[in-house]
Amino acid sequence: xxTPKINKVLIALDxxxxxxxxxxxxxxxxxxxxxEIVLIHVVVDLVAYSLTYLNLGPMQxxxxxxxxxxxxxxxxxxxxxxxxxxxxxxxxxxxFATCILxxxxxxxxxxxxxxxxxxxxxxxxxxxxxxxxxxxxxTIPMFIVPxxxxxxx
Amino acid sequence: MKKDKVEKILIALDxxxxxxxxxxxxxxxxxxxxxxxxxxxVKVQVVNxxxxxxxxxxxxxxxxxxxxxxxxxxxxxxxxxxGEHLIKTLxxxxxxxxxxxxxxxxxxxxxxxxxxxxxxxxxxxxxxxVTNKVLQQSKIPLLIVPTRKTDCNNTFISLASNAEGxxxx
Numbered sequence: 001x002x003t004p005k006i007n008k009v010l011i012a013l014d015x016x017x018x019x020x021x022x023x024x025x026x027x028x029x030x031x032x033x034x035x036e037i038v039l040i041h042v043v044v045d046l047v048a049y050s051l052t053y054l055n056l057g058p059m060q061x062x063x064x065x066x067x068x069x070x071x072x073x074x075x076x077x078x079x080x081x082x083x084x085x086x087x088x089x090x091x092x093x094x095x096f097a098t099c100i101l102x103x104x105x106x107x108x109x110x111x112x113x114x115x116x117x118x119x120x121x122x123x124x125x126x127x128x129x130x131x132x133x134x135x136x137x138x139t140i141p142m143f144i145v146p147x148x149x150x151x152x153x
Numbered sequence: 154m155k156k157d158k159v160e161k162i163l164i165a166l167d168x169x170x171x172x173x174x175x176x177x178x179x180x181x182x183x184x185x186x187x188x189x190x191x192x193x194x195v196k197v198q199v200v201n202x203x204x205x206x207x208x209x210x211x212x213x214x215x216x217x218x219x220x221x222x223x224x225x226x227x228x229x230x231x232x233x234x235x236g237e238h239l240i241k242t243l244x245x246x247x248x249x250x251x252x253x254x255x256x257x258x259x260x261x262x263x264x265x266x267x268x269x270x271x272x273x274x275x276x277x278x279x280x281x282x283v284t285n286k287v288l289q290q291s292k293i294p295l296l297i298v299p300t301r302k303t304d305c306n307n308t309f310i311s312l313a314s315n316a317e318g319x320x321x322x
Binding site: 005025140 | 158159178181182185186269291292293294295296297298299
């Protein structure tokens with residue numbers, strides 16, 4: 001029997017308050033498995049937005065850089081909260097599923113951890129788009145942390 | 154930080170070929186976590202089917218029993234394949250999501266492991282009902298193991314052709 005060993009866990013976080021729970025549960029899980037941890041935050045592709053709203057044009061670059069900085073800070077904060085300096089952090093821009101799948105490939109990830117009901121993901125996940133996209137193309141297991149609506153509110 | 158120790162893992166299996174992978178991944182995880190394993194198979198409610206397919210009426214009772222036996226054998230086989238005799242097995246009947254959630258509650262499960270692309274679950278799990286229900290009501294994490302689409306398509310086709318064969322006779 002082939003025993004799939006889990007060496008590297010990718011934890012996907014967004015700005016939602018439930019991200020804390022996802023990070024904590026994912027962290028505990030990864031620790032119990034003695035696995036490396038990578039935190040990822042995906043920045044929504046602003047360029048795509050600015051094409052629709054042309055008057056956003058001049059703000060575009062600043063906003064992207066700012067968002068990226070904010071994301072990096074957010075992940076650093078989470079890292080300190082978890083109290084482990086060996087955690088890697090990744091910030092990406094673009095389509096959520098594509099970014100996640102690319103990172104999985106590039107970093108040789110064994111399990112991806114995501115929350116179930118985050119504000120941004122709520123609609124997508126329930127309707128299947130984000131999770132289904134990732135699930136359809138991924139070859140690694142997906143660990144879904146239940147984050148109830150009331151946790152958000 | 155809350156205690157999130159994983160001590161008991163529930164692995165939900167169906168007859169789909171991908172189940173083997175689900176069982177292996179779930180089991181490997183349980184092993185490295187030092188957790189107990191419970192294998193669960195949920196039987197389809199044949200009664201519901203026979204209401205729709207009235208011609209199946211006479212087959213009803215036998216089929217339910219046979220399904221139960223088949224399910225237990227299937228879990229036993231999975232258990233031996235995994236090579237661990239201490240694994241608990243459990244067969245439930247009824248709605249997938251409800252049965253899974255009930256079992257998780259009853260047995261104080263910390264993590265549910267299930268496959269993504271099994272014949273019956275593919276549409277239901279990913280796009281909606283089962284996972285939705287499990288996720289919406291579950292307080293414990295869920296591990297979804299991707300199983301290849303092609304496998305389940307083949308099974309589905311062979312099952313469909315069998316069923317056709319029977320009905321034409």
